[in-house]
Amino acid sequence: MPGSTDGLSVCGPLPAxxxxxxxxxxxxxxxxxxLEMFQVLKQDGQSKARxxxxxxxxxxxxxxxxxxxxxxxxVKAMPHDYLESLDSQIILANTYHLYLRPGDERIARLGGxxxxxxxxxxxxxxxxxxxxxxxxxxxxxxxxGARFKSHLDGSRHFFTPEKSMMVxxxxxxxxMTVLDECIPYPSTHFEAAKSLELTLHWAERCKRSYxxxxxxxxxxxxxxxxxxxxxxxxxxxxxxxxxxxxGYAIGGLxxxxxxxxxxxxxxxxxxxxxxxxxxxxxxxxxxPDLLECVALGVDMFDCVLPTRNARNGYLFTSRGRLSIKxxxxxxxxxxxxxxxxxxxCRRFSRSYLRHLYMAGEIVSSVYNTLHNLHFYLDxxxxxxxxIASQNFLxxxxxxxxxxxSEDETxxxxxxxxx
Ligand SMILES: [Zn+2]
Numbered sequence: 001m002p003g004s005t006d007g008l009s010v011c012g013p014l015p016a017x018x019x020x021x022x023x024x025x026x027x028x029x030x031x032x033x034x035l036e037m038f039q040v041l042k043q044d045g046q047s048k049a050r051x052x053x054x055x056x057x058x059x060x061x062x063x064x065x066x067x068x069x070x071x072x073x074x075v076k077a078m079p080h081d082y083l084e085s086l087d088s089q090i091i092l093a094n095t096y097h098l099y100l101r102p103g104d105e106r107i108a109r110l111g112g113x114x115x116x117x118x119x120x121x122x123x124x125x126x127x128x129x130x131x132x133x134x135x136x137x138x139x140x141x142x143x144x145g146a147r148f149k150s151h152l153d154g155s156r157h158f159f160t161p162e163k164s165m166m167v168x169x170x171x172x173x174x175x176m177t178v179l180d181e182c183i184p185y186p187s188t189h190f191e192a193a194k195s196l197e198l199t200l201h202w203a204e205r206c207k208r209s210y211x212x213x214x215x216x217x218x219x220x221x222x223x224x225x226x227x228x229x230x231x232x233x234x235x236x237x238x239x240x241x242x243x244x245x246x247g248y249a250i251g252g253l254x255x256x257x258x259x260x261x262x263x264x265x266x267x268x269x270x271x272x273x274x275x276x277x278x279x280x281x282x283x284x285x286x287x288p289d290l291l292e293c294v295a296l297g298v299d300m301f302d303c304v305l306p307t308r309n310a311r312n313g314y315l316f317t318s319r320g321r322l323s324i325k326x327x328x329x330x331x332x333x334x335x336x337x338x339x340x341x342x343x344x345c346r347r348f349s350r351s352y353l354r355h356l357y358m359a360g361e362i363v364s365s366v367y368n369t370l371h372n373l374h375f376y377l378d379x380x381x382x383x384x385x386x387i388a389s390q391n392f393l394x395x396x397x398x399x400x401x402x403x404x405s406e407d408e409t410x411x412x413x414x415x416x417x418x
Pocket of ligand 1: 336340343374
């Protein structure tokens with residue numbers, strides 16, 4: 001492929017003013033190295049937070065970025081127009097779900113995932129590992145791969161690293177991830193070490209398969225596992241760098257470990273992972289988590305929290321999370337958050353949104369999701385602005401000073417007055 005020297009090159013729309021080392025083919029440019037795929041534009045002076053730009057096949061992603069979860073080729077309850085109006089530059093789709101339904105081969109015949117779902121912006125796919133290793137679906141694991149049964153019809157399937165790469169190639173996301181084994185918390189050091197060796201073996205096979213099969217239009221990220229054990233995390237980072245990936249995800253967190261441990265492991269990975277590559281923290285988290293982990297050097301996040309919470313009537317505000325089903329909102333004429341500029345807050349009262357939720361109206365999920373995703377994406381935009389203007393830690397302090405964390409909100413604080 002033009003411009004692809006090692007199977008790792010990436011391409012995307014031609015940005016203005018790029019240097020002439022880029023070759024244009026069919027309106028796309030092909031970068032000659034992974035370092036051009038990711039640029040650190042500004043480093044915060046007082047933390048590891050950094051402002052960056054990821055240039056992928058379907059456009060540019062400003063980092064730190066939050067990626068809404070689009071499990072089955074749709075972000076639940078969210079029409080594409082709304083997502084685009086929120087300036088969502090990248091979404092995550094689930095390999096496992098799309099492999100089972102409607103099938104990766106069918107999606108490939110229909111022109112790939114972007115065309116199938118009519119989404120012109122960037123997509124990242126997970127490897128399928130997280131879903132496969134949920135106890136419900138798993139049958140057995142060997143060096144060769146993982147055997148599991150479909151949650152849809154009980155049919156049996158076998159995923160190998162090579163199979164995961166092939167499925168993700170057929171889907172055609174901008175970023176693919178290696179197949180990894182996800183272990184629960186707590187796991188012993190012995191269990192975590194054994195699992196990590198398998199994950200690293202699979203990472204090697206994914207890379208080999210990727211190098212020989214991929215067109216270069218899709219970037220491949222390695223995943224750092226190792227549970228909560230520093231020596232294992234260090235070993236994982238070192239080995240993955242030897243294998244050499246375009247970016248590095250931090251996996252195996254937000255699986256029930258105490259929050260402090262999650263921050264400790266993230267901090268360690270932020271220290272160890274190379275500066276010039278994007279860092280993606282998988283499955284995290286709450287608004288305070290995003291701020292804390294940006295400060296530890298994370299560039300990308302995905303989490304079901306804003307969308308799943310929305311469908312369950314939990315709405316994020318600058319003062320904490322509120323539950324719209326609470327009776328205190330029955331005649332509350334204020335918007336969800338008086339500071340929010342989303343179209344739901346500009347138009348509807350808490351009273352009306354509570355009514356929609358209590359009546360089980362379909363549009364309740366749409367409005368709630370729209371507000372929550374606006375809250376998350378707006379938070380990321382403000383984080384980026386604060387890094388650019390060198391006042392990130394002040395912004396973080398102010399935000400956390402006002403924000404009541406999830407558990408406190410539920411258990412001990414009446415936020416009906418916000
Ligand atoms: Zn709003």
